[in-house]
Amino acid sequence: MSAAPLQIVNERQLNTRTNNVYTPTKYTVGKENLQHTSNKRPDHHHDQHKQPAPKKKKEKLSALCKTPPSLIKTRGRDYRRGHFLGEGGFARCFQIKDDSGKIFAAKTVAKISIKSEKTRKKLLSEIQIHKSMRHFNIVQFVDCFEDDTNVYILLEICPNGSLMDLLKARRVLTEPEVRFFTTQIIGAVKYMHSRRVIHRDLKLGNIFFDSNYNLKIGDFGLAAVLANDRERKFTVCGTPNYIAPEVLTGKHTGHSYEVDIWSCGVMIYALLVGKPPFQAKEVNIIYERIKAGDYAFPKDKSISPDAMVLIEDILSIDPLERPSLDEIMDYVWFRGLFPPRIDPQTLSSGPNYDYLDMAQSQANFKACMTRSGLTSASSSSTKDPIKLVKNDLEQERSRTILPQSLSPGGTKNKYQEVVDLDAQKKLNDLAREARIRRAQQATLKRDLVATSTNAIKSEISLRILASECHLTLNGILEAEAQKRMGGLPKSRLPKLKNPIVVTKWVDYSNKHGFSYQLSTDDIGVLFNNGTTVLRLADAEEFWYISYDDREGWVASHYNLTDKPQELARHLEVVDFFSKYMKANLSRISTFVREEYHKDDVFLRRYTRYKQYVMFELSDGTFQFNFKDHHKFAISEGGSLITYISPDRESSTYPTVELLKAGELPEHPDIDLSDKIFMMKEGLKQKAAIVSTAQPQI
Ligand code: ADP
Numbered sequence: 066m067s068a069a070p071l072q073i074v075n076e077r078q079l080n081t082r083t084n085n086v087y088t089p090t091k092y093t094v095g096k097e098n099l100q101h102t103s104n105k106r107p108d109h110h111h112d113q114h115k116q117p118a119p120k121k122k123k124e125k126l127s128a129l130c131k132t133p134p135s136l137i138k139t140r141g142r143d144y145r146r147g148h149f150l151g152e153g154g155f156a157r158c159f160q161i162k163d164d165s166g167k168i169f170a171a172k173t174v175a176k177i178s179i180k181s182e183k184t185r186k187k188l189l190s191e192i193q194i195h196k197s198m199r200h201f202n203i204v205q206f207v208d209c210f211e212d213d214t215n216v217y218i219l220l221e222i223c224p225n226g227s228l229m230d231l232l233k234a235r236r237v238l239t240e241p242e243v244r245f246f247t248t249q250i251i252g253a254v255k256y257m258h259s260r261r262v263i264h265r266d267l268k269l270g271n272i273f274f275d276s277n278y279n280l281k282i283g284d285f286g287l288a289a290v291l292a293n294d295r296e297r298k299f300t301v302c303g304t305p306n307y308i309a310p311e312v313l314t315g316k317h318t319g320h321s322y323e324v325d326i327w328s329c330g331v332m333i334y335a336l337l338v339g340k341p342p343f344q345a346k347e348v349n350i351i352y353e354r355i356k357a358g359d360y361a362f363p364k365d366k367s368i369s370p371d372a373m374v375l376i377e378d379i380l381s382i383d384p385l386e387r388p389s390l391d392e393i394m395d396y397v398w399f400r401g402l403f404p405p406r407i408d409p410q411t412l413s414s415g416p417n418y419d420y421l422d423m424a425q426s427q428a429n430f431k432a433c434m435t436r437s438g439l440t441s442a443s444s445s446s447t448k449d450p451i452k453l454v455k456n457d458l459e460q461e462r463s464r465t466i467l468p469q470s471l472s473p474g475g476t477k478n479k480y481q482e483v484v485d486l487d488a489q490k491k492l493n494d495l496a497r498e499a500r501i502r503r504a505q506q507a508t509l510k511r512d513l514v515a516t517s518t519n520a521i522k523s524e525i526s527l528r529i530l531a532s533e534c535h536l537t538l539n540g541i542l543e544a545e546a547q548k549r550m551g552g553l554p555k556s557r558l559p560k561l562k563n564p565i566v567v568t569k570w571v572d573y574s575n576k577h578g579f580s581y582q583l584s585t586d587d588i589g590v591l592f593n594n595g596t597t598v599l600r601l602a603d604a605e606e607f608w609y610i611s612y613d614d615r616e617g618w619v620a621s622h623y624n625l626t627d628k629p630q631e632l633a634r635h636l637e638v639v640d641f642f643s644k645y646m647k648a649n650l651s652r653i654s655t656f657v658r659e660e661y662h663k664d665d666v667f668l669r670r671y672t673r674y675k676q677y678v679m680f681e682l683s684d685g686t687f688q689f690n691f692k693d694h695h696k697f698a699i700s701e702g703g704s705l706i707t708y709i710s711p712d713r714e715s716s717t718y719p720t721v722e723l724l725k726a727g728e729l730p731e732h733p734d735i736d737l738s739d740k741i742f743m744m745k746e747g748l749k750q751k752a753a754i755v756s757t758a759q760p761q762i
Pocket residue numbers: 096127150151152153154155156157158170172204220221222223224270271273283284286
């Protein structure tokens with residue numbers, strides 16, 4: 066598959082000729098509009114409003130399109146116009162034949178409907194994107210040119226209508242057919258996404274049948290190209306029934322490739338049930354239902370449980386919970402009956418696939434995947450040699466000479482199939498769990514927004530804090546690597562030391578500052594001007610700590626008896642807090658000063674997040690008091706983790722051992738990996754703040 070970069074259409078490529086033939090006004094209701102209101106191309110509608118007011122019916126822009134002359138001459142080529150093929154919101158389509166007798170579809174856009182620069186750019190973008198697509202299941206772009214009245218886009222002819230036409234004729238389709246269609250659609254979408262194109266208007270009416278009844282996706286009018294895979298798009302667009310929830314709710318967070326996956330889920334549902342899942346009379350109600358994930362499988366239709374699982378997973382409100390295109394193709398549903406092709410009679414009556422057996426179906430599925438670029442051998446992605454060998458083998462098997470009935474392996478193969486399905490179901494479940502976890506973590510990360518912190522005005526102090534965060538983060542990463550290697554021998558485990566932790570705190574920063582008590586019983590106040598007074602518990606002494614731009618924090622030691630006069634007020638505040646905390650707060654941990662706690666410790670920074678309060682202590686310990694009252698401290702460069710339960714029970718473990726166990730001893734109910742993920746995110750955020758020029762929260 067070629068993967069040439071997208072090319073910009075040169076405007077000169079659209080040449081001019083004169084034509085003034087007028088189209089007899091033919092108003093047809095857009096096919097998809099029978100199913101739902103179309104809100105495509107809002108700017109086109111905008112242009113339309115500038116036209117003289119339509120008399121009764123609201124005319125579509127495509128109605129402005131003039132019938133092309135019966136002979137169209139362009140750049141030395143002659144095309145003969147054939148019959149009218151169909152009409153969208155914007156364009157009319159005619160059959161057109163070249164000198165050699167080859168037939169194409171000419172999508173014709175009236176120039177009068179391209180009034181604004183924005184509309185013109187959109188048309189050029191559609192042409193540019195469509196022109197650079199080359200895939201078995203995408204309508205092939207052939208050429209484009211213009212005359213005085215119209216712009217013509219020459220396309221591969223799809224003479225057998227759209228999936229919408231098929232559904233209208235048949236009301237519902239069989240699961241084998243829908244498997245076939247879905248495979249071809251996913252193949253095309255995977256190709257688009259690999260070229261960083263999001264279609265954004267996948268719907269039954271935009272997917273056509275070619276002369277061999279293979280599907281071809283068309284209409285790139287709303288397609289967008291991403292500059293990189295992290296880019297997000299913000300324009301609210303699509304067709305109501307098919308719009309993904311994040312397009313409606315994420316006006317600020319944007320959307321990406323997953324919107325196309327959502328539309329695929331809507332289409333599978335619609336083909337099996339007969340109408341789209343969120344269908345309602347009013348567009349607003351459709352939107353409400355989409356945002357709430359409000360749909361159901363009708364009881365009177367026998368949809369297989371495997372199909373329901375696939376649809377339910379695709380229609381996950383959280384885009385990250387949706388399966389990827391590759392994951393979709395691994396769903397057990399695809400292991401059911403699978404036709405070799407779609408027959409023309411299919412358009413009028415339901416096919417009978419009773420003749421198909423599992424082995425044939427599997428071979429048909431593989432062949433369909435290969436044609437649509439979904440196997441490693443056929444896709445444009447880097448080939449994995451092991452998979453290639455496996456594929457070769459599978460192809461060998463489908464070429465066996467003896468019929469199944471004569472093969473002694475007949476029943477064994479069937480048994481094998483059952484075993485494989487079970488394994489596949491388990492893999493699907495695991496993948497789903499992993500997706501849900503990923504999605505939850507992404508949400509947690511997005512929601513980790515600091516609400517308050519003490520501003521630090523010294524660059525050097527910020528650098529010290531950032532490097533402590535790095536050090537601890539690396540320590541956790543190292544423990545994670547050690548866990549992957551099977552853990553550490555006892556002799557190499559870090560020595561257990563209970564850290565000094567914050568046992569009480571009061572945020573009075575709207576007046577004086579942030580006050581805390583440590584497990585050593587020392588009391589500190591981090592004043593709003595950035596200085597700290599740390600009153601020691603076991604002596605009549607205190608520290609006065611400030612920072613400067615050369616050394617970071619500078620601490621001066623004083624006896625209470627000879628305290629400088631200017632600090633008297635500070636000490637009064639410390640006393641006030643000390644009494645307040647004693648009277649009102651209970652100590653969160655049983656930890657006390659240990660022999661190995663040689664140095665006095667103070668709080669360098671506190672940060673209050675929605676999910677926890679993060680404390681950064683001067684000995685490099687980080688403490689996280691989660692909102693659910695579980696608390697953690699990470700000390701000794703990330704090699705030790707302390708857990709403090711809501712009822713003050715405190716214990717310290719080597720990080721690698723905790724990771725190995727996967728849960729807290731005696732507290733298996735706590736989601737340890739979620740907590741560690743959140744703490745790492747806090748550390749990452751803080752590690753990035755190295756300048757006072759950056760906002761700190
Ligand atoms: P719009 O951009 O206005 O929505 P579409 O691309 O959906 O236009 O095309 C309008 C109609 O033209 C389609 O519904 C279909 O009936 C017909 N059509 C479009 N492309 C083809 C094609 N390649 N072959 C045959 N008919 C086509």
